[in-house]
Amino acid sequence: MNELLLDVQNLRTSFPSAAGRVAVVEDISFQIHKGEVLALVGESGCGKSISAMSIMRLVPKPGRVETSARIFFQGRNLLDLDVPDMRKVRGGEIGMIFQEPMSSLNPVQTVGAQVVEAIQLHEKATAAAARDRTVALFKRVGIPDPEQRFDAFPHQLSGGLKQRVVIAMAIAMRPKMLIADEPTTALDVTIQAQIIDLLRELQEELETGILLITHDLAVVNELADRIAVMYAGRLVETAPRQELFENASHPYTQGLLQAIPGLAKKGERLHEIQGVVPPPQEWPVGCRFSSRCPIRLAHCADQPAPEIERSPGHISFCHALEKEAVA
Amino acid sequence: MVAYIIRRIGYGFLTVLGVLFFLFILFFAVTDPDDIARKAVGERAPPEVYEQWKRNKGYDKPLFVNTEHGWLSGGRYTDTLLVDHYTRMLTFQFGQSDADDALISKRIREGAGPSLMLTVPLFLSGMAVAVMVSLFVSFFRETYIDRMALVLCMLAMSVTILLYIIGGQYLIGKVLHWFPISGFDPDPTIVYKFLLLPILVGLVNGLGADVRFYRTVFVEETTKDYVRTARAKGAGEIRVMGNHVLRNALIPILTQIVVAIPFLFTGSLLLESFFGIPGLGSLTIDAIFGNDFATLRTMVYIGALLFVTGQILTDISYTLADPRIRLE
Numbered sequence: 092m093n094e095l096l097l098d099v100q101n102l103r104t105s106f107p108s109a110a111g112r113v114a115v116v117e118d119i120s121f122q123i124h125k126g127e128v129l130a131l132v133g134e135s136g137c138g139k140s141i142s143a144m145s146i147m148r149l150v151p152k153p154g155r156v157e158t159s160a161r162i163f164f165q166g167r168n169l170l171d172l173d174v175p176d177m178r179k180v181r182g183g184e185i186g187m188i189f190q191e192p193m194s195s196l197n198p199v200q201t202v203g204a205q206v207v208e209a210i211q212l213h214e215k216a217t218a219a220a221a222r223d224r225t226v227a228l229f230k231r232v233g234i235p236d237p238e239q240r241f242d243a244f245p246h247q248l249s250g251g252l253k254q255r256v257v258i259a260m261a262i263a264m265r266p267k268m269l270i271a272d273e274p275t276t277a278l279d280v281t282i283q284a285q286i287i288d289l290l291r292e293l294q295e296e297l298e299t300g301i302l303l304i305t306h307d308l309a310v311v312n313e314l315a316d317r318i319a320v321m322y323a324g325r326l327v328e329t330a331p332r333q334e335l336f337e338n339a340s341h342p343y344t345q346g347l348l349q350a351i352p353g354l355a356k357k358g359e360r361l362h363e364i365q366g367v368v369p370p371p372q373e374w375p376v377g378c379r380f381s382s383r384c385p386i387r388l389a390h391c392a393d394q395p396a397p398e399i400e401r402s403p404g405h406i407s408f409c410h411a412l413e414k415e416a417v418a
Numbered sequence: 419m420v421a422y423i424i425r426r427i428g429y430g431f432l433t434v435l436g437v438l439f440f441l442f443i444l445f446f447a448v449t450d451p452d453d454i455a456r457k458a459v460g461e462r463a464p465p466e467v468y469e470q471w472k473r474n475k476g477y478d479k480p481l482f483v484n485t486e487h488g489w490l491s492g493g494r495y496t497d498t499l500l501v502d503h504y505t506r507m508l509t510f511q512f513g514q515s516d517a518d519d520a521l522i523s524k525r526i527r528e529g530a531g532p533s534l535m536l537t538v539p540l541f542l543s544g545m546a547v548a549v550m551v552s553l554f555v556s557f558f559r560e561t562y563i564d565r566m567a568l569v570l571c572m573l574a575m576s577v578t579i580l581l582y583i584i585g586g587q588y589l590i591g592k593v594l595h596w597f598p599i600s601g602f603d604p605d606p607t608i609v610y611k612f613l614l615l616p617i618l619v620g621l622v623n624g625l626g627a628d629v630r631f632y633r634t635v636f637v638e639e640t641t642k643d644y645v646r647t648a649r650a651k652g653a654g655e656i657r658v659m660g661n662h663v664l665r666n667a668l669i670p671i672l673t674q675i676v677v678a679i680p681f682l683f684t685g686s687l688l689l690e691s692f693f694g695i696p697g698l699g700s701l702t703i704d705a706i707f708g709n710d711f712a713t714l715r716t717m718v719y720i721g722a723l724l725f726v727t728g729q730i731l732t733d734i735s736y737t738l739a740d741p742r743i744r745l746e
């Protein structure tokens with residue numbers, strides 16, 4: 092295995108609410124190796140973005156990453172870094188791509204200037220040199236007429252082009268890792284495929300590790316080496332991609348897989364998980380999926396789900412599997 | 419863009435013509451020239467004096483139709499108060515004051531200087547202080563610094579300006595003897611002594627509302643996605659606020675302030691009259707109390723002109739601040 096790049100241990104991020112602080116992300120642990128793509132999958136509201144922002148230490152106030160967590164990036168705990176060092180990590184060593192290309196660029200600045208800023212924040216490059224590099228980056232991410240596009244304002248570009256600008260900005264400093272938070276969700280289907288292809292090319296070329304956040308398992312299939320499935324602020328299952336698609340063991344993962352049109356077996360009806368994700372204040376103390384689980388046991392809602400290793404690298408958090416393992 | 423501005427100026431001109439008609443009705447039909455004349459020469463003056471005064475001021479003509487001219491003569495419709503009113507105003511020949519015989523345009527020229535000396539520094543310093551304080555406050559949003567600042571703003575806003583004036587005059591003029599309580603001397607070496615206190619009072623008076631407004635704009639802006647992007651590429655808080663947030667916040671702020679710029683010229687009614695500054699604010703107040711309808715009419719007309727100008731300037735400044743807006 093390649094060297095370890097990111098090692099998140101017991102991430103816990105909370106927001107204040109009427110009933111005290113509520114952890115919207117709890118006890119999340121995962122690892123990403125150099126050049127590896129880990130997909131973080133789960134329904135909207137389950138805490139994927141907050142997990143990503145926690146790594147960048149950009150959780151919006153009054154949210155807070157609990158200090159019991161550790162986020163090792165290349166051996167250093169990001170939660171221990173002082174502000175200037177953390178700033179060097181952001182954009183310098185970890186690049187980030189966001190879901191909403193429409194709003195994630197500054198509307199009153201040219202797209203070129205925004206990429207130039209990303210370069211000049213991290214190294215002393217002359218305006219001309221930074222401009223040349225930006226144009227080259229634009230070319231690399233597939234923006235036609237990069238020279239002219241440099242001086243365009245965001246509103247003059249399509250959603251797909253804007254997302255390419257954001258990607259150019261994220262890879263400008265050749266970071267070791269990219270965090271892509273639903274990079275294709277807001278785009279047309281054809282554009283989605285192009286952006287996915289681009290991310291794969293860049294990943295191979297730059298050998299970056301990628302944390303790919305998505306609620307769409309189809310995207311995962313194209314890009315991910317490993318998959319971590321989240322539900323209501325916790326991990327429920329993590330496994331290599333192939334293993335997860337073939338041998339998903341957690342009832343939530345199985346439900347997700349059955350809901351994908353392309354993956355359901357012939358003759359099988361597309362299946363949807365009943366109900367919706369409850370809001371953080373209503374999460375059960377035990378297994379959080381218990382309120383919607385088709386194979387719920389008596390104690391599921393009261394006791395946290397145990398960690399079960401199904402096979403090397405395949406972990407599942409489920410009471411029902413525990414019984415099976417013992418039997 | 420140029421076509422748009424020309425069209426806007428055209429509309430503005432029509433608006434001004436409308437305001438002039440409204441003024442005519444107000445000052446000549448509602449308050450007719452006889453009332454003005456009686457107030458000017460006194461109730462008991464003999465009829466000759468009264469008629470003579472009206473003739474001198476040009477108030478002796480009929481309102482709309484002059485029957486002294488024949489049916490086919492042009493003068494029947496042009497030799498009237500209405501036409502005189504429009505020609506005077508549009509050519510800026512405002513004529514004489516009703517209260518005395520001074521030329522109104524000369525008064526305005528004399529008053530503009532002191533007014534501008536008061537309002538321009540007040541406007542600029544008020545904006546600079548409000549922007550800095552609110553940037554600072556929104557930097558510490560949701561902390562006790564922010565909440566304290568908001569409470570102070572509310573307090574400052576709920577105190578009437580009269581209290582600031584009286585308090586300022588008492589404290590700085592009477593107790594500390596730093597500046598004169600009121601008065602004016604255009605000598606550039608000492609004029610600041612008369613201006614500092616009113617500027618300070620104006621500043622304190624406007625600050626609460628301004629800081630609250632700017633803070634709302636800034637805080638709203640800091641929650642936008644592009645701010646998160648800027649942070650994610652490694653920008654520090656100062657750069658985020660000073661570069662990205664400030665530039666975007668400029669757009670809502672511009673509408674608020676550009677429209678006020680032309681009115682710097684007309685001065686401040688309250689501050690000028692309380693501090694005895696002989697500017698256009700004082701001129702207007704004196705006209706109100708002195709039944710000087712000619713001056714008052716002129717000042718209202720100038721106000722309308724400035725308002726229309728402010729609107730056009732606002733539109734233009736929008737296009738400069740926001741690349742998404744193209745005027746068509």
Ligand SMILES: Nc1ncnc2c1ncn2[C@@H]1O[C@H](COP(=O)(O)OP(=O)(O)O)[C@@H](O)[C@H]1O
Nearest residue numbers: 106115134135136137138139140141142151371
């Ligand atoms: N600024 C915030 N204040 C309070 N709660 C928040 C905030 N942002 C997100 N949350 C809560 O955190 C949970 C996870 O949000 P998020 O990470 O954005 O979900 P996802 O990206 O998986 O759709 C949600 O339930 C949401 O209610």
Ligand SMILES: [Mg+2]
Nearest residue numbers: 139140141273
């Ligand atoms: Mg999200």
